[in-house]
Amino acid sequence: MSNEISTKGIWKVIGASSLGTLIEWYDFYIFGSLAVVIANQFFPKTNPTAALLSTLATFAAGFIVRPFGALVFGRLGDLIGRKYTFLLTLVLMGLSTFLIGCIPNYDSIGFLAPILVLILRLIQGLALGGEYGGAATYVAEHAPANRRGYFTSWIQTTATLGLFISLGVILLTRHLLDADQAKSIAKFNDWGWRIPFLISIVLVIVSIYIRLKMKESPMYAKLKSEGKTSINPLKESFGHKANLKMVLLALFGATMGQGVVWYTGQFYAQSFIENVCKVDFDQSRTILIWAILFATPFFVVFASLSDKIGRKWIMIAGMLLAVLSYNFLFTQLYNIADVKDRIEITAMKEIKTTTAVIKNSNDTLRKVAVKTFYEDGMSMTQTKIDTAYSTSGKTTLKPTVTISKTINSSDYWKMVAIVFILILYVTMVYGPIAAFLVELFPTKIRYTSMSLPYHIGNGVFGGLTPFIATLLTTIYTDNKIVGLMYPIIIATLCMIIGAIYISNKVNKEVNA
């Protein structure tokens, strides 16, 4: 691989690859972002927690199958070429996303509904497992060696931009279905949630059209013309010590830590703001949207910098900063939304009680919403739902209580700044990783070899971060930030391994 590869036409390659990858991430994220709505639609409603956990498990399943997708499509990509393989992953992803939007809910077709959702979610995971490695490899193999970080960084932005677009589409759909906002949200929860899934098919068709026009990667085409492609990529990748040791190093010294930093910064942060700080649905999402918007250019900045000073220390620095500051930053998020030291305006307190008769019974569902206003502009709505039984002496044992806070403008932007810092760490660890992984493996088995550690690091270690962190908060209930123990331990271990074992390669012709 030399630096002499021409950059002519590279933007076309980057554009076509990035658009498809962006759509794949969008498809993948809308499911996670709509976890609660999907739980109500597809899982038995008798126990809301069980329904939510089921969806989260499905979400996790989507991540767990990613390594298998990496093996299946990575092998295919090394055998038949990059172009057709990541075209196939795009079709699979687009179709399964579209079909999720078409499945009748649990009330209509019973248990078939969650089963179909699970199957389609697994296909999404498989497709994503094959997509990223293909796109990163394809772009890297078109780029000159001395600017590989810079050119692959555009692929790196797609994961975050996919989240950005999914959040944007969800928020817009949620508010545009009716002039009355309450009715619009009700419609969204009823059927409008399907729209983000259905529109994916249009995006995918456009992307497939663009990708069909692309040519095979020059490096792979050269190998193929010389008859030097791998006959058994899986065996060569994982059955030979020389390559397996690099796969293990990539996983334990880079992608494992990168995965937890990524998912803590973008997903756990949003979940923490919404579920622990109790900031309302829209604000918790727009905070993330702003932070992503400000931080995304840094993917290109750090990846480009990695062409000059090497990938290793930028990634290690990102992990180190994350490990050192997570506790402080998440404590600040919690304190910003805490009502403990705020002064309540008692004259403005609103209490609204509504009742509705439960179908086929004499009992009524009672909803008491108490809205409290504070002097600094924050408001908090506490909603208690219980059943008023017609039988005397019978009471609801545990009413459902939800809290939703609307924070003031100053606190809002403080939260945006903190989440921006968290995503900045993501750009440090994730920006250079595509170039790093590509450079670790030989062309003939690159797709297979780099996909597996990437998807174990991101899918398993990273993807399970919100799940494990939430689980920890249910085990150690008195500590609100105990969930951070998991990403901190994993990132620390990865940082130490990376610092000891990874070499900091710098291309001598980097400034040429």
Add this chain to the structure above:
Amino acid sequence: MNTIKKYAGLLWIILGPLAIHYLLQTAKSEMAKKPGIDTQIQWGVFITVFYPIAIGFILFGLYALEGNYDHLPEDSSQLDDYEAKPL
């Protein structure tokens, strides 16, 4: 540095089984605390996924101890020339 790489390998070899032990113990105690299909599925997934990763971590430690990471490929040309030797 190569000495550190080798001796750190011992640490990874020890950490692998410790992680498996911790995972199994936590799973056992959590399943006893909250019996039910949800808990079983959740911990079943964790064990299925992290068990082979822990084995991989032990293997990584073993390779480090054997000195397989003393010299890594310096540039891309070495990678493309590479002829993999079977394990």
